[in-house]
Amino acid sequence: MSELTQTEQDSLTGAPQGRSAETQEQGAAPAPARLSAIFPSYARYDLSLVKGKGSWVWDDQGNKYLDFMCGLAVTSLGHAPEKVGEKLKAQIDTLWHVSNLFHIPGQERVAALLTGNSCADQVFFCNSGAEANEAAIKLARRYHQKVKGADCYEVITFEQSFHGRTLATLTATGQAKVKEGFLPLPAGFKTVPLHDLEALKAAITEHTAAIMLEMVLAEGGVLEVQQEFLDAVVALCKEHGLLLIVDEVQTGMGRTGKLFAHQHYGIEPDIFTLAKGVASGFPAGVMLGKGYLREAFSPGSHASTFGGTPLSAAVMEATIETMLEDKLPERAAEMGDYLSGLLREKLADTPFVKEIRGKGLLIGIECKEPVAEIVLAGQKRGLLFVQAGPNVIRLLPNLYVTTAEIDQAVDILSELIHTYANTANGEVSS
Numbered sequence: 001m002s003e004l005t006q007t008e009q010d011s012l013t014g015a016p017q018g019r020s021a022e023t024q025e026q027g028a029a030p031a032p033a034r035l036s037a038i039f040p041s042y043a044r045y046d047l048s049l050v051k052g053k054g055s056w057v058w059d060d061q062g063n064k065y066l067d068f069m070c071g072l073a074v075t076s077l078g079h080a081p082e083k084v085g086e087k088l089k090a091q092i093d094t095l096w097h098v099s100n101l102f103h104i105p106g107q108e109r110v111a112a113l114l115t116g117n118s119c120a121d122q123v124f125f126c127n128s129g130a131e132a133n134e135a136a137i138k139l140a141r142r143y144h145q146k147v148k149g150a151d152c153y154e155v156i157t158f159e160q161s162f163h164g165r166t167l168a169t170l171t172a173t174g175q176a177k178v179k180e181g182f183l184p185l186p187a188g189f190k191t192v193p194l195h196d197l198e199a200l201k202a203a204i205t206e207h208t209a210a211i212m213l214e215m216v217l218a219e220g221g222v223l224e225v226q227q228e229f230l231d232a233v234v235a236l237c238k239e240h241g242l243l244l245i246v247d248e249v250q251t252g253m254g255r256t257g258k259l260f261a262h263q264h265y266g267i268e269p270d271i272f273t274l275a276k277g278v279a280s281g282f283p284a285g286v287m288l289g290k291g292y293l294r295e296a297f298s299p300g301s302h303a304s305t306f307g308g309t310p311l312s313a314a315v316m317e318a319t320i321e322t323m324l325e326d327k328l329p330e331r332a333a334e335m336g337d338y339l340s341g342l343l344r345e346k347l348a349d350t351p352f353v354k355e356i357r358g359k360g361l362l363i364g365i366e367c368k369e370p371v372a373e374i375v376l377a378g379q380k381r382g383l384l385f386v387q388a389g390p391n392v393i394r395l396l397p398n399l400y401v402t403t404a405e406i407d408q409a410v411d412i413l414s415e416l417i418h419t420y421a422n423t424a425n426g427e428v429s430s
């Protein structure tokens with residue numbers, strides 16, 4: 001990609017064409033304070049990104065960044081993917097929205113693609129990860145209230161998990177910070193430590209309807225679930241007649257090197273959920289379930305105005321088709337091996353780095369100290385990445401990322417980490 005021309009920069013910053021910002025008249029009114037009319041619920045970086053193509057994004061000053069966060073695992077096909085854009089534009093000229101009171105052929109095609117490539121048989125369309133998990137919890141409750149009775153409604157989740165920000169999904173989330181100030185929380189949730197089988201067994205009662213977990217706890221620090229533990233969870237579900245819900249909102253859609261992360265483990269969840277990578281940045285969520293859960297929902301029992309509209313379905317269909325045609329899960333596995341191998345090679349010498357882990361192109365670098373300053377320093381060097389908890393650097397490049405881009409990102413990251421390790425407190429620099 002070439003740098004932006006001055007005209008492009010001007011059109012992005014709103015500066016009059018043909019002259020740069022510096023040549024504007026003196027005494028112009030100061031720019032209004034940013035975000036004044038927006039609730040301050042986000043800690044935002046001091047950057048406004050205004051254009052993207054492939055692995056690259058540009059800010060409103062025309063600076064270019066290599067994007068290794070992808071809107072938090074959302075733009076997995078890169079920014080403004082052409083094939084998806086073409087389908088979106090064609091659908092814009094055809095039909096945007098009709099109610100779910102009508103058949104929507106695009107939904108049927110997306111459902112066929114998803115069920116044809118997974119263990120699921122049924123899908124429900126919504127607009128976000130939280131809503132997909134909310135639908136999963138509702139389906140589990142409805143199913144068990146029919147099968148085991150009205151007293152069976154509880155969902156067991158794990159510490160450090162993240163399942164969303166609605167009242168039910170933040171209650172399911174195993175992190176205190178998302179619950180602050182929102183009491184009382186809905187009843188029917190229990191959280192136990194990850195990989196603590198005894199605690200899990202002790203938490204199961206006649207009220208338990210489901211166990212819900214991520215295959216890689218992404219927000220919680222890129223923690224991979226151990227095969228042995230997951231096998232035990234599956235066995236407990238079988239023994240007690242519980243539903244297994246896998247939250248694939250971040251791990252799904254090729255990110256980890258398989259289309260769905262649970263496929264690494266050879267298990268079949270009863271229910272799993274998707275959102276982030278499923279529509280290239282168009283808001284969409286999906287809850288998928290096994291055929292025997294079908295009748296738990298009946299007409300009127302759950303709904304979403306914007307779930308799977310013709311526009312949303314067209315973007316999902318194009319995204320999933322592209323992902324399958326271009327074998328992006330396999331590519332994520334390959335590039336993930338290359339990226340984590342290179343990180344291990346370049347960072348092996350610094351005790352500042354404790355562990356490099358993850359699956360495919362969902363990679364965490366656990367450090368001995370908080371990494372917030374490294375993230376900011378990365379932005380100054382033209383590389384975007386995020387944290388997963390205070391001490392973990394999380395890398396989420398798009399699934400078309402090239403080895404050259406990986407080399408470039410690792411060079412910057414390695415330099416930043418070495419510099420930081422040598423200046424941080426002195427004690428970790430040995």
Ligand SMILES: *Cc1c(COP(=O)(O)O)cnc(C)c1O
Nearest residue numbers: 128129130162163164249250275
């Ligand atoms: C992001 C995320 C969610 C919430 O998705 P939203 O679209 O923000 O509601 C839920 N679960 C996991 C694992 C996530 O990463």
